[in-house]
Amino acid sequence: MTDAGLEGAYRLLSNEAVTADGILAGHYEQTAERAAALPWVIAVHDTTIFQFSGEKGRSGLGHLRGKGQGFLGHFSLLVAPGEPRRPLGVMAMQAVVRETRRAIAKPRPSLGESARWLRGVELTEERLTGGKTIHVMDREADSYALWAAMVEAGRSFVIRNRVDRPLSESEEKKISEAVAKASVVVERMVELSPRKQAKIVFNRERRPARARRVARLALSATQIQVRRPANVDKGLAPTLNLNVVRVCELETHGENQRVEWTLVTTEPIESIEDIERIVDVYRARWVIEEYFKAIKTGCAYEKRQLESMHPLLNGLAVFVPIAWRLLLLRTLSRDAADEPASSALTPTQLAVLAATSKPPLSKHPTVREAMLAVARLGGHIKNNGEPGWQVLGRGFQKLLAREEGWIAAASARSDQS
Secondary structure (H helix, E strand, O other), rough: OOHHHHHHHHHHHHHHOOHHHHHHHHHHHHHHHHHHOEEEEEEEEEEEEEEEEEOOEOOOEEEOOOOOOEEEEEEEEEEEEOOOOOOEEEEEEHHHHHOHHHHHOOOOOOOOOOOOHHHHHHHHHHOOOOOOOOOOOOOHHHHHHHHHHHOOOOOEEEEEOOOOOOOOOOOOHHHEEEHOOOOOEEEEEEEEEEOOOOOOOOHHOOOOOEEEEEEEEEEEEEEEEEOOOOOOOOOOOOOOEEEEEEEEEEOOOOOOOOOOEEEOOOOOOOHHHHHHHHHHHHOOOHHHHHHHHHHHHHHHHHOOOOOHHHHHHHHHHHHHHHHHHHHHHHHHHHHHOOOOHHOOHHHHHHHHHHHHHOOOOOOOOOOHHHHHHHHHOOOOOOOHHOOHHHHHHHHHHHHHHHHHHHHHHHHHHHHOO
8 A cells, every 4th residue: 555545544544424333334234134144143242352552642542451552342243053153244343441440340230341242232133134143142241131131122142151140949049050950961072173372361261271172062951040139230130031051071171171161041942952052052152253363363453553542443343344254264265165265255356366366266266265365365385284364364455455456447447438
């Protein structure tokens, strides 16, 4: 990009009349169209930290644990059910700025900062045009107030339980006692993806590093009636009738390595197929972890030299659909490699690749062939193994630049004719 083009981009992103939701309106609409073609979809909600070190003068940013300034980005990502867990696009993006350093989290009577979870659900449901959506969240969304609001609104969810909550009118006093008495109905072999050590010390105990492995899991399920905690709004339902699925790894693999999930859900548990479906729905949550890598590493968002919150949010909105396209390309290249390349790239992008790729693409390129062509643009060498997010990001940036030139040239030819 030229200096003039870069200056123009900065001015556009800094323009107060330009908003993140405005930039993303088209992506939201197209994501809803992709979802409408399916009988049901999974909406994965999660939060990541965007941290900007160095300059202390960036206005509008908040404090983070450790050093640096930044904000929390909360995303709602739609995923198609079943393999290969195809990402459909983002349906909501929210930013949370912490004005002061927070003390250790304590129970709160209302949703508080965690209101972003419910807001993500509401925005997703508003923007979809029909069909069933199952909302998936990790332990941070373990909130009676959130559960009650979703049940009242008729929303479907699978949320990992964190707090051992009291039960009502039951022989078992807490959730842990109820799931411990539930009989194992089926065992499954599941491949667990590798996980690096968390950069933030606070997260290392609950998300320890692990190698890729195949785990043997035992599944059980039961019905529960959760009692309203004493410290929440008395206007909420006094009890909630929910189902709970326990997933427990049968072998041990060192301290904090054993898989054990307690999933609270509105979904039925009448059959083994129902229970396995709930577990598979929750496993889709890991797609959003890869999406965050696409934004941070593939798009290098945290390295962008934008000076205040407004242009930073607009810049993030620009990267949201790019990161989705990167994630789609990488996901399909691994788990649906023989699908046509048109499953992951636009016709124009494929035309550009076909005209410029060396070696040239085949007549009917697969999605993996297209992914490797994009990676080569980013400097990937075949002997180096699978392409990482950085080379894919660099390659896709070059592809977008060539696509822009391709469109401009086509427009000039049309004007001349």
